[in-house]
Amino acid sequence: MNCQEANSLMSALHDGELAPDERQAVEAHVASCATCSQRLESIRRLTGLVESTPVPGVPGSLLHKIEQSLAAPAPFWTWWQFGLLRRSAVGALLVTAAALAGLLVIWQLASPPHDHHEMVRDFGEFLAAYERGQPTADEMLAQKYHGKLVTEADATIALKRKTVAPPVLLANHQVAKRYLLKMPCCDCVQTVYARNGATSLVFFEHEKEQSNWFAARPMIRAECRGTVCCLVQLKEGLAATWPVDGGFVTVVGVRDVSELGGLVDGLQPLKPPT
Amino acid sequence: MSSRALSVLGRFESGMASNVIEGTSNEDSSRSDLPSDLVARCRRREPRAQSELVVRTQDRVYRTLVRLVGAQEAEDVAQQVYLQVFRQIHQFSGDSTFGTWLYRVTVNEALQHLRRSRRHRFAFLNWEPKAREPDRGQQSDVRELLDRALAAIEPDLRCIFVLREVENLSYEEIGAVLRIPMGTVASRLSRARHDLQVRLRSLGWNG
Numbered sequence: 001m002n003c004q005e006a007n008s009l010m011s012a013l014h015d016g017e018l019a020p021d022e023r024q025a026v027e028a029h030v031a032s033c034a035t036c037s038q039r040l041e042s043i044r045r046l047t048g049l050v051e052s053t054p055v056p057g058v059p060g061s062l063l064h065k066i067e068q069s070l071a072a073p074a075p076f077w078t079w080w081q082f083g084l085l086r087r088s089a090v091g092a093l094l095v096t097a098a099a100l101a102g103l104l105v106i107w108q109l110a111s112p113p114h115d116h117h118e119m120v121r122d123f124g125e126f127l128a129a130y131e132r133g134q135p136t137a138d139e140m141l142a143q144k145y146h147g148k149l150v151t152e153a154d155a156t157i158a159l160k161r162k163t164v165a166p167p168v169l170l171a172n173h174q175v176a177k178r179y180l181l182k183m184p185c186c187d188c189v190q191t192v193y194a195r196n197g198a199t200s201l202v203f204f205e206h207e208k209e210q211s212n213w214f215a216a217r218p219m220i221r222a223e224c225r226g227t228v229c230c231l232v233q234l235k236e237g238l239a240a241t242w243p244v245d246g247g248f249v250t251v252v253g254v255r256d257v258s259e260l261g262g263l264v265d266g267l268q269p270l271k272p273p274t
Numbered sequence: 275m276s277s278r279a280l281s282v283l284g285r286f287e288s289g290m291a292s293n294v295i296e297g298t299s300n301e302d303s304s305r306s307d308l309p310s311d312l313v314a315r316c317r318r319r320e321p322r323a324q325s326e327l328v329v330r331t332q333d334r335v336y337r338t339l340v341r342l343v344g345a346q347e348a349e350d351v352a353q354q355v356y357l358q359v360f361r362q363i364h365q366f367s368g369d370s371t372f373g374t375w376l377y378r379v380t381v382n383e384a385l386q387h388l389r390r391s392r393r394h395r396f397a398f399l400n401w402e403p404k405a406r407e408p409d410r411g412q413q414s415d416v417r418e419l420l421d422r423a424l425a426a427i428e429p430d431l432r433c434i435f436v437l438r439e440v441e442n443l444s445y446e447e448i449g450a451v452l453r454i455p456m457g458t459v460a461s462r463l464s465r466a467r468h469d470l471q472v473r474l475r476s477l478g479w480n481g
Binding site: 015066 | 289310321324325326329333335337340341345346347349350352356357360383416419420421425438439440444460461463464467470471479481
């Protein structure tokens with residue numbers, strides 16, 4: 001047996017997956033070849049490396065999340081998958097036709113004033129202007145989405161829950177203005193914070209997760225102080241979005257992960273207005 | 275090549291079979307990795323049976339996913355795995371063990387997730403995400419090294435490596451999960467180890 005033949009069987013030798021005659025032949029070669037002996041030792045060290053890095057335990061929340069998902073109403077296709085309708089070709093055609101007609105009507109009647117792709121593009125342009133330090137950056141979305149200046153109380157009424165954007169954030173960022181935006185997804189409150197007279201943080205409160213606002217940039221999901229956040233890196237600092245009780249927040253201009261952790265920890269959960 | 279005498283999936287199964295409930299079928303016990311009526315109850319969508327199945331199997335599913343998609347994403351993907359399991363459980367015919375079928379669903383969901391992530395251009399940022407559990411010193415460094423190297427090799431090779439090195443499955447069992455011949459398992463695993471060693475060395479590993 002030469003080195004090439006032995007090398008092709010080395011991995012299986014390590015796993016105890018060779019037939020006895022093959023094993024004896026490879027072992028005999030390895031015993032007489034320093035190079036192949038080193039290769040086998042390297043495979044063993046790789047296994048040792050895996051064994052030395054234990055995997056974290058199952059999060060206690062997993063079972064609860066699965067139970068919640070299973071308890072939610074089954075989507076139509078699931079019913080279809082198990083139901084009697086699939087046994088009938090006529091039924092299939094009728095259901096398909098009805099679904100297409102329904103989609104057409106919904107599309108025609110409920111088409112938003114600005115489609116979602118446009119929103120993604122606009123948010124990307126806002127991020128770019130923010131990164132350039134453009135003074136009018138925080139007004140861009142307000143101009144596009146019928147932005148109306150509102151007070152903290154107005155914001156709470158519009159959101160149908162108490163706004164989580166406090167008058168002062170992280171000790172030295174103060175509210176400069178709040179806009180109510182008519183976004184394609186929902187009514188969204190944009191709170192602009194300033195520090196030393198210049199825009200510092202821009203804060204959005206919305207109903208659903210909108211990580212796709214960051215779609216044009218590399219992004220990552222990471223756990224921060226026990227909450228899964230979606231993050232993108234800006235020219236300086238980060239933008240992030242994460243869930244709070246009853247909705248989601250998106251912040252642009254966080255200095256670093258440590259500051260983000262302070263925000264995630266510090267924001268009061270959303271509560272219904274009293 | 276010979277398969278290992280003691281099947282890991284068999285052990286997985288026999289551990290689960292300790293809770294057999296009356297009324298089981300005459301199915302060969304070595305092929306039955308859950309109380310046989312548990313799968314039947316899950317097919318009837320009994321919530322308690324579904325929860326029991328998750329509790330009995332979640333360790334392996336989550337552990338596999340941590341190595342395949344990373345700790346940050348593993349919980350979300352595990353949730354998807356179980357939703358698929360309960361949607362498709364009527365398709366589980368018993369031709370393979372339930373453990374094999376569950377690993378197959380897990381691997382398929384992980385690969386789908388990785389493809390979606392690639393489409394969304396996820397990338398590493400220049401900071402270190404907070405891990406789910408506190409890490410300590412050297413162990414944390416080694417874990418990060420391994421995670422980065424695993425993330426850099428081809429997903430198909432990563433699956434084979436994880437099923438072998440993390441889940442300790444035999445070549446025969448891996449072949450059954452991935453529906454490939456044992457010879458292909460052997461050659462791909464050899465390549466996975468080679469690629470991983472190259473990546474690890476480029477990251478400073480001296481193994």
